[in-house]
Amino acid sequence: MALIVQKYGGTSVANPERIRSLARRVARYKAMGHQIVVVVSAMSGETNRLIALAKELMPEPDPRELDMIISTGEQVTIGLTALALIELGIKAKSYTGAQVKILTDNAFTKARISNIDQHNLKADLDAGYVCVVAGFQGVDENGNITTLGRGGSDTTGVALAAALNADECQIYTDVDGVYTTDPRMVPEARRLKSITFEEMLELASQGSKVLQIRSVEFAGKYKVKLRVLSSFEEEGDGTLITFEEEDNMEQPVISGIAFNRDEAKITVLGVPDKPGIAYQILGPIAEANVDVDMIIQNTGADGTTDFTFTVHKNEMNKALSILRDKVQGHIGAREISGDDKIAKVSIVGVGMRSHVGIASQMFRTLAEEGINIQMISTSEIKIAVVVDEKYLELAVRVLHKAFELEEA
């Protein structure tokens, strides 16, 4: 008998039929003698519907009240899921975040979990109940309802698994695991049986949409065994995310290729090459709450330097006006330019650590196809490049082939 936390996203509870299908899966696990905690998101589309309603009354909604409103999405789903289980003859009980007591700070709309009371859940699990817990939500120490931000249901699942010392946290999504890259782009993409947390983190942060990065960090921190599975298939082991590299395993050099079309590149040309320039450029950007991803600085020959960084496409114009209004004159830059026709491609793998020449193989592969590399950024287990967005698919396909990812 194992204690399993199963987390189901919005598409897995999108309508009554899907919820019944979820309930039948839970029933099968229960029949095997396992104790089950189910974490569910709001029905897909519901959170956006509620946000739109809130914005009709207040264009930038007060965050406490917004959390009050949007937390109802998951509350409806837990009730419906419990009903589907009870209808199958299974003892089940729903819990809001406040009822479990998932304690968070009071940073409404993006709260962080500080503690989970596992007393009530344990008692109900021991009494034979399936506990159905609302994802995405918690309660602060004054009893205010909080939400954890987008993707917070994954975090709820992992945090519950950690608090309950669960044997496994299963994340059910609309894909059947983590792939070497997006199969819609590369039909030869292959499902990975397992992947390390570090790789998953890089894949998640590099644009692979399977799991939220916060939940992966959380799982790594608390050593929760995480498995990604499809909620639309009866069979399949999904992808196990391990917190230790299995030494005796033949580790492939590269595990996967992530990509991202959401970034734009901003270049500050002809900046005097003096200390403090990076801060003078990025300080005002950070103050305006614009997230910066890649940053590159190259020294030129004439005592000036070119400074380039990427931001989300939606924030390019905001960043450009900040630079032109507050920075350009001040630092004496020659030109400020933006380009949102770019894409980022990253190869990820713990095997990189012990293999040299991966970067050069990547660059050669792209060069052979005539794909110009605009920016490069590396970490110990990742190499990311920025290319013209029209080359994105080509770049992913040739890299997938070059690193032989289609082969098990």
Add this chain to the structure above:
Amino acid sequence: MALIVQKYGGTSVANPERIRSLARRVARYKAMGHQIVVVVSAMSGETNRLIALAKELMPEPDPRELDMIISTGEQVTIGLTALALIELGIKAKSYTGAQVKILTDNAFTKARISNIDQHNLKADLDAGYVCVVAGFQGVDENGNITTLGRGGSDTTGVALAAALNADECQIYTDVDGVYTTDPRMVPEARRLKSITFEEMLELASQGSKVLQIRSVEFAGKYKVKLRVLSSFEEEGDGTLITFEEEDNMEQPVISGIAFNRDEAKITVLGVPDKPGIAYQILGPIAEANVDVDMIIQNTGADGTTDFTFTVHKNEMNKALSILRDKVQGHIGAREISGDDKIAKVSIVGVGMRSHVGIASQMFRTLAEEGINIQMISTSEIKIAVVVDEKYLELAVRVLHKAFELEEA
């Protein structure tokens, strides 16, 4: 400065525009220096939508889970209402039943309030907040979410007014007060400036839809000053429901006429006239949870008696089969018949107490129009008759005229 509880029903929060209009009214009261607690229902149609969703998963939903689901309707409305107030620059804060702590028993879907903690609300009111409280819901002592049953939002409003010792509880509806009868049926119907609790109870229980009978009982018990007002009009004092008859007031004999088309009549003919017959007939009906309203028994000449009672139309067939299956043979009744083509008309007024001849005036008025009376039931301040439903409108109109209700 007064402390006022304002309760708004589903049509008053049906959409963002209505919620904004509600917020503007609250703002006006706040500007007068009053402390305001707002109690809101779910947006109209929302509770039924949620119940339908629940029934898709479990035809007779588990009541705990049903409450978990339907309580979200009010939770959305309190958040939206608070946002509308904050957008107007007013300090506002929403509260679920659990957050206030409206303690109830654990009779899910029809819970009764046992205690209200007024500590949090008082502190926020004193700090200048408008407190927006979810109607219809509470929490049991184990932290389970409960609902109070249909019309429970009125009860929440009155119970909060009692707990907070409010100066007035204002119930905003889609009518601008209590009328002598339904103005849609009798255009000459007149709004009553005030009415006693007893009269209101009779009107409510006799089918006047303005207020839920439970909330009126509650208000009477705790001597809460209740006022019914329109949420669609800026002006008007509505109808005040007083808990004492004002002796110096020229009390009209009859305050109003209520009517009800929802009942059906069941007759048990030729029953041996023996002690215990009433119980033998109504016992099985009560056991099946069928509510009985009027009951009449007449002794015939031949040692048998006819026994007649009314139930809700929807339950007539259920009651008939119980009687035919379990009762008829047992007590030796000659015939069991049902009639759902009936209507009930009641005249109500505390003035009846000190006036004789009201009943005969009522019966004469109906007789003059050729309306046959099928059943009669009386209380100290009410006379109710059952007539063929095709005479309902005529009966109400002629009685309204006969008792001069159109005159102030």
